[in-house]
Amino acid sequence: MRPISYSRASDVTGAIATVTADPTSDFLAGGTTEIDLLRQNVLQPRRLVDINDLPLTQIEDRPDGGVYIGAVARMSDVAEAPGVRERFPMLAEALVLGASAQLRHMATMGGNMMQRVRCGYFRDAVSPCNKRDPGSGCSAIDGFNRGHAVLGAGDSCIATHPSDVAVALMALEARIHTEGASGRRVYAIDDFFLLPGDTPHLEHPLEHGELIVGIEVPYTPVAGNALYLKVRDRESYEFALASVAVGVTISDGVIRDARLALGGVATKPWRARRAEEILRGATADRETFVRAAREELAAARTTPLNEFKVELAQRTMVRALETLTSPERPS
Template identity: 75%
Template sequence: MRPITYSRATDAASAVATVSADPTSDFLAGGTTEVDLLRQNVLTPRRLVDINDLPLTGIEALPDGGLRIGALARMSEVAASPFVRERFPVISQALELGASAQLRHMASMGGNLLQRVRCSYFRDAESPCNKREPGTGCSAIEGFSRGHAVLGTSEHCIATHPSDVAVAFMALDARVHTQSPGGERVYPIDDFYLLPGDSPHREHPLEHGELITAIEVPAMPVARHSLYLKVRDRESYEFALASVAAALSIVDGTIADVRLALGGVATKPWRAMHAEDFLIGASAQRDNFAHAARVELAVARPTPMNAFKIELAQRTLVRALETLTGNGSPA
C-alpha cells in the first residue's frame, strides 16, 4: 500500500499552487477515472488535492447565446439543463450516452475531458505502453486492437480517445478555460487534444498543476438542430466503436452549415473537416453524405482487427446526417 497525502483546496489559486509545486501530486474531482487508475497502479501520485469545494459548478447561458460550463459541474446536471437541451442537444445526448447514471452523477465535466484511454495495455500496468512509460513500445499495434483508433494514429500509439462529450465540443468549436501558475489560459478544443505522434504520453498542452476551470461553447444557431449518434457493442454503458456529433442547417435543399466530429475511431476527438468542406453548398442527399464520409475516412490506417471501423464510421456519419434531414432513424 502506497501512502497518499490528501488535502482539500478552498480556492483555485491555492489548488494550482499546491499541485504545481509537487510533481507527484494531482487534482481530485469526481474521481471516476482517477481512483480506478490508482487502484490499478497506473497512476501513482503521492498527494491528491480535492477541488470539489471550488466554485466551478455553474451552467451559465451567456448573453450572446453561448454556454459556459464550470469544470466541476456534474455530467448529469449539464445534460438535464433546459438551456443545454434546447440550444445544444448534441451535448445533452453525448453526456447521457457517455456513462451510467451513477457515473454521470459523480463525474465532473473537466474530468471527463481529461479521462485517460481505455486501452487494456495502458491499464494493466505491466505491458509495454508508450503512454504509460515512454519508449517501451505500443503493445496494441501487434496485439488486440479491435477497439483502437484508425485516425490520427502513429507508430507509437493507436489508443482511442474515450470521451463522448468531447466529440460534441469538438463539433461546436468549444474553448477550454484553465488556470495555470502563470495565469488564465484559453485553448480551442482542437488544440487542447494532441495527436500521439512520437510523444503519446502528452495528451494535452497543459503544464503540471494547470486546472480546467470552464468549458465555453460559442453561440451557434446550427447547434439547435444537432444530435449525437453512438454505435457500440451493447446498448448500455459501453464505449463507442464509432460515434458522430453532427449539426446541420439546410436552406432550399442545400447544406448551408454543417458541423461534424467523430468519436470511437481516432486518437483524439476528430473534427471531420474534409467531410464538412465537401458538404457545404451540396444538396442534402444520401449520395453526398456517403461521399463525404468516404473522403473523411480516406486517410484511415487500420489494423487487421479494427478495419471494420472504417465502414462503420462511414455508415454512422451517413445515418446521423439522414436523421437530421428526417430521412433516417437514430436507432
C-alpha cells in the same frame, strides 16, 4: 502499499499552488477514472488535491446564446440544464450516452476532458506502453486492438480517446479555460487534445498544476439542428465503436453549414473537416453523405482486427446525416 497524501482545496488559487509546488501531485475531481488508475498502479501520485469544493459548478447561459460550464459541474446537471437541452441538443445527448446515471452524478466536465484512454495495455501497468512509459513500445499495435483508433494513429500509439461529450464539444468548437501559475489561458478544443505523434504520453498542452476551470460553448445556428449518434457493442453503458456529433443548416435542400466530429475511431475527438468541406454547398442527399463519409475515412490506418471501423464510421455518419435532414424529423 503506497502512501498517498490527501488534502481538500477551498479555493482555486490554493489548489493550483499546492499541485504546482509538488511534481508528484495531481488534482482529484469526481474520480470515476482516476481512482481506477490508482488502484491499477497506472497512476502513482504521492499527493491528491480534492477540488470538489471549488466554486466551479456554474452552468451559465450567455447573452449571445452560448453557455459557460464550470469544470466541477456534474455531467448529469449539465445534461439536464434547460439551456443545454434547448440550444445544444447534441451535447445533452452525448452526456446521457456517455456514462451510466451513477457515473454521471459523480463525473465532472473538467475531469471528462482529462480522462485517460481505455487501452487494456495502458491499464494493465505491465505491458509496454508509450503512454505510460515513453519509449517502451506500443503493445496494442500487434496485440488485441479491435477497439483501437483508425484515425490519428501512428507507430507510437493507436489508443482510442474514450470521451463522448468531448466529441460534441469538438463539433461545437468549444473553448477550454484554465488557470495556472502562468495565469489564465483559453484553448481551442482542437488544440487542447494532442495527437500521439512522437510524444504519446502528452495528451494535453497543460503545464503541471494548470487546472481546467470552465468550458465555453459558443452559440452557433448549426447547434439547433444537431444530434449525437453512438454505435457500441451493447446498448447499455459501453464505449463507442463509432460515434458522430453532427449539426447542419439547410436552405432549399442545400447544406449551408455543417459541423461534424467523430468518436470511437480516433486517438482524439476527431473534427471531420474534410467531410464538412464536401457537405457545405452540396445537396442534402445520400450520395453527398456517402461521399463525405468516404473522403473523411480515406486516411484511416487499420489493423486486421479494427478495419471494420472504417465502414462502421462511414455508415454512422451517413445514418446521422440522413436522420438529421429527414423531412419527417420534428423541427
